[in-house]
Amino acid sequence: MLAYSIRRIFEALIVMITVAALAFVLFRFVGDPVNQLVGQDATLAERDLIRKELGLDDPVPVQFARFVWKAAHLDFGMSYQVKQPVATVFAARFPATFELAMTAALFATLIGIPMGVYTGIHRDSFLSKTFLTLSLIGISLPTFLIGILLIWVFSTRLGWLPSFGRGDTVDLGFWRTGFLTRDGWAHLILPAVTLGLFQLTLITRLVRSQMLEVLRADYIKFARARGLTDRAVNFGHALKNTLIPVITVIGLQVGSIIAFALITEFVFQWPGMGLLFLQSVQSADIPVMSAYLFLVAFMFVAINFVVDLLYVWVDPRIRILGSS
Amino acid sequence: MPLRASKPSASAIPVPPQDRWKRFFDSDMLHAFVRSPLVMLAALIAFILVALAFLAPWLAPHDPYDLKSLNLMDSENPPSWVKGGDPRFWLGTDDQGRDIFSTILYGMRSSVLISMSAVGLALLMGVSLGLIAGYRGGWVDTVIMRIADIQLTFPSILTALLVDGIAQAVLKGSQLGNSHYLILVVAIGLSYWVQYARTVRGVAMVERNKEYVQAARLIGLSSRKIMFSHVLPNVLSPVLVLATINLALAIITEATLSFLGVGLPSSEPSLGTMIQIGNKFLLSGSWWMVAFPGATLALLVLAVNLVGDWLRDKLDPRLR
Amino acid sequence: MSTPVLSVRNLRVEFPTRRGTLVAVDDVSFDIAPGEVLGVVGESGAGKSMTGTAVIGLLEPPGHIAGGQVWLQGERIDTLPPEKMRRVRGKRIGMVFQDPLTSLNPLYRVGEQLIETIRTHTDASPAEARKRSIGLLEAAGIQGAARRIDSYPHEFSGGMRQRVVIALALAAEPDLIIADEPTTALDVSIQAQIIQLLKTLCRERGAAIMLITHDMGVIAETADRVAVMYAGRIAEIGPVRDVVQRPQHPYTKGLMGSIPTLEMDGGRLLQIPGSMPRLTAIPNGCAFHPRCDFVFDRCRTERPNPMPSGASAVACWLADPKNGSPRVDREATAAQAKSPT
Numbered sequence: 001m002l003a004y005s006i007r008r009i010f011e012a013l014i015v016m017i018t019v020a021a022l023a024f025v026l027f028r029f030v031g032d033p034v035n036q037l038v039g040q041d042a043t044l045a046e047r048d049l050i051r052k053e054l055g056l057d058d059p060v061p062v063q064f065a066r067f068v069w070k071a072a073h074l075d076f077g078m079s080y081q082v083k084q085p086v087a088t089v090f091a092a093r094f095p096a097t098f099e100l101a102m103t104a105a106l107f108a109t110l111i112g113i114p115m116g117v118y119t120g121i122h123r124d125s126f127l128s129k130t131f132l133t134l135s136l137i138g139i140s141l142p143t144f145l146i147g148i149l150l151i152w153v154f155s156t157r158l159g160w161l162p163s164f165g166r167g168d169t170v171d172l173g174f175w176r177t178g179f180l181t182r183d184g185w186a187h188l189i190l191p192a193v194t195l196g197l198f199q200l201t202l203i204t205r206l207v208r209s210q211m212l213e214v215l216r217a218d219y220i221k222f223a224r225a226r227g228l229t230d231r232a233v234n235f236g237h238a239l240k241n242t243l244i245p246v247i248t249v250i251g252l253q254v255g256s257i258i259a260f261a262l263i264t265e266f267v268f269q270w271p272g273m274g275l276l277f278l279q280s281v282q283s284a285d286i287p288v289m290s291a292y293l294f295l296v297a298f299m300f301v302a303i304n305f306v307v308d309l310l311y312v313w314v315d316p317r318i319r320i321l322g323s324s
Numbered sequence: 325m326p327l328r329a330s331k332p333s334a335s336a337i338p339v340p341p342q343d344r345w346k347r348f349f350d351s352d353m354l355h356a357f358v359r360s361p362l363v364m365l366a367a368l369i370a371f372i373l374v375a376l377a378f379l380a381p382w383l384a385p386h387d388p389y390d391l392k393s394l395n396l397m398d399s400e401n402p403p404s405w406v407k408g409g410d411p412r413f414w415l416g417t418d419d420q421g422r423d424i425f426s427t428i429l430y431g432m433r434s435s436v437l438i439s440m441s442a443v444g445l446a447l448l449m450g451v452s453l454g455l456i457a458g459y460r461g462g463w464v465d466t467v468i469m470r471i472a473d474i475q476l477t478f479p480s481i482l483t484a485l486l487v488d489g490i491a492q493a494v495l496k497g498s499q500l501g502n503s504h505y506l507i508l509v510v511a512i513g514l515s516y517w518v519q520y521a522r523t524v525r526g527v528a529m530v531e532r533n534k535e536y537v538q539a540a541r542l543i544g545l546s547s548r549k550i551m552f553s554h555v556l557p558n559v560l561s562p563v564l565v566l567a568t569i570n571l572a573l574a575i576i577t578e579a580t581l582s583f584l585g586v587g588l589p590s591s592e593p594s595l596g597t598m599i600q601i602g603n604k605f606l607l608s609g610s611w612w613m614v615a616f617p618g619a620t621l622a623l624l625v626l627a628v629n630l631v632g633d634w635l636r637d638k639l640d641p642r643l644r
Numbered sequence: 645m646s647t648p649v650l651s652v653r654n655l656r657v658e659f660p661t662r663r664g665t666l667v668a669v670d671d672v673s674f675d676i677a678p679g680e681v682l683g684v685v686g687e688s689g690a691g692k693s694m695t696g697t698a699v700i701g702l703l704e705p706p707g708h709i710a711g712g713q714v715w716l717q718g719e720r721i722d723t724l725p726p727e728k729m730r731r732v733r734g735k736r737i738g739m740v741f742q743d744p745l746t747s748l749n750p751l752y753r754v755g756e757q758l759i760e761t762i763r764t765h766t767d768a769s770p771a772e773a774r775k776r777s778i779g780l781l782e783a784a785g786i787q788g789a790a791r792r793i794d795s796y797p798h799e800f801s802g803g804m805r806q807r808v809v810i811a812l813a814l815a816a817e818p819d820l821i822i823a824d825e826p827t828t829a830l831d832v833s834i835q836a837q838i839i840q841l842l843k844t845l846c847r848e849r850g851a852a853i854m855l856i857t858h859d860m861g862v863i864a865e866t867a868d869r870v871a872v873m874y875a876g877r878i879a880e881i882g883p884v885r886d887v888v889q890r891p892q893h894p895y896t897k898g899l900m901g902s903i904p905t906l907e908m909d910g911g912r913l914l915q916i917p918g919s920m921p922r923l924t925a926i927p928n929g930c931a932f933h934p935r936c937d938f939v940f941d942r943c944r945t946e947r948p949n950p951m952p953s954g955a956s957a958v959a960c961w962l963a964d965p966k967n968g969s970p971r972v973d974r975e976a977t978a979a980q981a982k983s984p985t
Contacts, residue, residue: 015474026490136633140626142576144583145618148603152614156607163607218746224702225741226761226812227734236760237749244751252477259482266584267603281489281586289493293486304477 019297023290076291097272103192108199116207138201147267164269251307366630377432384426431593439574445513450520458528483515568632648675656711683867691876738813742825744805748797755793765816784811803834875931882956
């Protein structure tokens with residue numbers, strides 16, 4: 001178990017260093033940071049001074065080490081665009097993305113698992129076939145189209161829900177939340193559904209196919225032969241075995257939710273990190289871009305790590321394997 | 325000799341080519357295809373849409389690239405059957421007066437071309453890296469597969485977006501003209517190679533240890549020749565399935581990137597950029613600017629997906 | 645004689661497929677007396693497992709019972725509604741499957757699976773159920789059962805797991821155990837132990853066994869009576885001594901001839917020419933006739949039903965008293981049958 005964890009941590013470190021190198025190359029060699037900071041009409045002397053201050057004359061490995069050291073302290077420099085520390089800009093945007101992603105993930109999981117179980121057990125029923133057809137359509141519709149469609153129906157035509165922004169938020173000092181106001185919830189619904197829909201179809205299909213596979217297993221047949229109730233067989237024996245791979249996938253999907261959050265944020269002009277990244281691409285705001293890269297990679301590595309631990313915790317077979 | 329009838333094993337008998345065709349027509353596959361009207365319809369729609377896309381220059385009534393033919397007086401026309409519609413523009417016009425129908429045809433051409441090239445690139449990369457990894461083994465294998473594992477933890481759309489976003493930002497200053505297409509192909513291609521590599525590697529590793537390959541090696545056949553003649557035929561069907569499914573994903577990815585403004589520039593007709601532009605006018609009621617390109621995109625992806633799903637069920641149950 | 649534990653009458657199991665209906669079990673009838681061990685032998689695909697699965701009502705759709713009756717202690721069970729049939733399973737009929745490695749749910753401790761079974765069929769409290777589970781594991785020969793009850797299946801060896809599976813099948817004290825190839829997946833060295841265990845435990849509890857296997861050796865040592873199946877039908881059924889030592893059906897003869905014995909001193913093993921027909925292509929008349937050394941015209945057109953012959957019943961026209969049995973010299977025909985195939 002310990003050796004396993006150490007190996008995972010080591011791998012995670014390699015990923016982070018690779019990403020850091022990428023972010024560094026981007027940061028250091030794409031566009032001249034000095035130009036961005038002082039403007040076109042600065043004198044050569046001024047430029048040299050800033051160059052020294054930024055340490056751009058040091059050997060590249062030293063600069064890289066400094067970059068990593070700073071990044072580890074969440075110091076990504078100043079945004080070219082808004083002239084504020086990148087960390088501050090991200091801190092302001094993070095709660096928006098987090099709240100959106102979590103709501104979407106909960107929505108997808110809480111509806112997706114029961115739907116998958118149902119379609120797995122009653123695989124030939126009319127309702128199951130309807131679910132599956134709908135889910136194929138759901139997978140085929142790009143996220144942004146779903147968002148536009150929802151806006152068209154619920155905002156433009158029906159006028160029930162707002163179509164952009166977070167609405168009223170409450171500042172808790174360190175965290176600006178939309179969970180505490182009615183308006184905040186109203187603004188959250190459409191983006192969260194848009195973001196969650198794809199995951200919902202994915203989870204439904206995954207749970208279903210796992211369920212079908214598990215229901216064919218010998219131990220299920222044996223459980224039936226022992227006269228256990230359908231309930232015990234389906235929900236006790238089959239579901240638990242189904243959920244092991246599902247937990248992994250759902251965990252990994254959290255990463256994918258972050259990716260799709262970017263699209264959703266763009267459609268709904270949701271002031272999160274994804275929208276920030278897209279704006280930084282438009283304006284070639286390199287520090288923000290490299291910070292986003294860094295942050296996303298870190299989140300993925302962290303999520304993977306947690307999912308691995310979770311997996312070990314759920315499946316006794318791995319628990320033993322790991323310890324020996 | 326014992327009194328046993330030796331059972332002839334089916335696989336030992338070589339199949340003459342004409343029998344192979346006969347077997348194909350007899351096979352469950354064709355049978356199932358003809359039996360599922362939905363899949364036949366989907367295949368037909370996918371075929372028609374792709375054909376329309378490639379024939380755009382001959383079929384489109386207007387040329388959206390020809391700026392001289394555009395007239396701002398024609399902008400924001402609703403479809404021809406709606407009140408205020410212009411019979412010249414069947415599906416209406418956009419904010420610059422481009423004919424929606426023609427732009428969709430041209431846009432679909434960009435989307436399909438980029439997606440197909442990207443899938444081709446991914447396939448080429450994945451298959452060759454997978455072959456090398458599976459056949460060489462050792463540290464080459466370790467390095468390639470670790471990279472694959474790591475990349476697999478990132479959703480491919482995010483990889484494409486990051487690669488694309490960075491490339492766009494890097495090339496922003498330089499005048500690279502039509503590089504948008506290339507960037508998109510590379511960005512999307514790079515994000516989908518992993519699955520091919522994993523599939524091919526698996527098969528290559530199994531084949532490598534079979535006796536006939538060992539024997540072929542001993543008599544001095546080059547390993548490249550062995551790989552091509554023995555491993556490739558075995559991975560054909562899973563790779564075909566992957567490519568079909570990836571085509572749908574690539575179309576979505578391209579449209580998404582263009583929609584987000586990091587793919588094709590909005591002056592280039594593509595389904596993504598059309599939807600992006602139309603989205604701005606949706607609130608003012610010009611629904612046709614989003615609805616038609618959106619429906620085309622959805623239909624195209626759904627059709628390809630249905631065919632891919634069906635192929636996967638029939639050809640390669642392992643991938644399910 | 646008391647009522648049989650199990651009485652199967654003219655059982656027919658069908659599998660509808662795209663290319664026609666497969667008859668996996670065709671017109672099968674037999675009885676099992678209380679405490680008796682009935683061996684069911686045959687090649688794979690002969691329908692023996694399918695018969696067992698049909699009896700316990702676990703045929704996988706689209707397979708279904710298309711005809712006949714199954715009686716358990718005088719009660720007809722093939723027509724029971726699902727919920728009633730569920731109560732029969734485990735409580736009155738237990739089942740042991742082939743592969744102990746996959747029969748146990750890997751995510752539950754063996755104790756949990758035992759307690760769950762006991763509590764499904766009785767009113768035992770959790771503590772009582774646990775106590776009984778430990779007792780069952782001990783009886784099944786698991787050392788340190790009180791401790792091992794909290795182990796996961798993967799912490800047991802294959803043989804140990806099959807002991808657990810047997811304990812599970814017996815947990816609710818059924819009157820009949822259907823053991824479907826219980827030792828096939830096990831190491832040869834422990835097969836005998838497991839069979840012995842199964843037999844002992846069932847005898848102590850008065851449970852009958854339907855022992856499905858393709859291993860004639862196991863049958864000869866364990867069973868009281870034996871049914872030989874071929875292509876979905878019973879070829880011969882009778883007391884084990886009669887069937888093994890004086891087989892009457894040509895197929896049974898071939899089957900017995902293919903068992904190596906110590907007394908053979910160098911003599912060749914007999915083999916039956918050809919192989920069992922696929923279910924899609926069962927020949928007319930007697931299903932065995934294309935491979936039979938004693939085939940005559942009637943065999944090709946008319947299907948024989950088991951008819952009494954001594955203490956056994958044999959589905960072969962040779963056993964028909966009305967038939968002037970044209971016995972042909974076996975060696976001569978065998979030599980002929982060998983060449984063309």
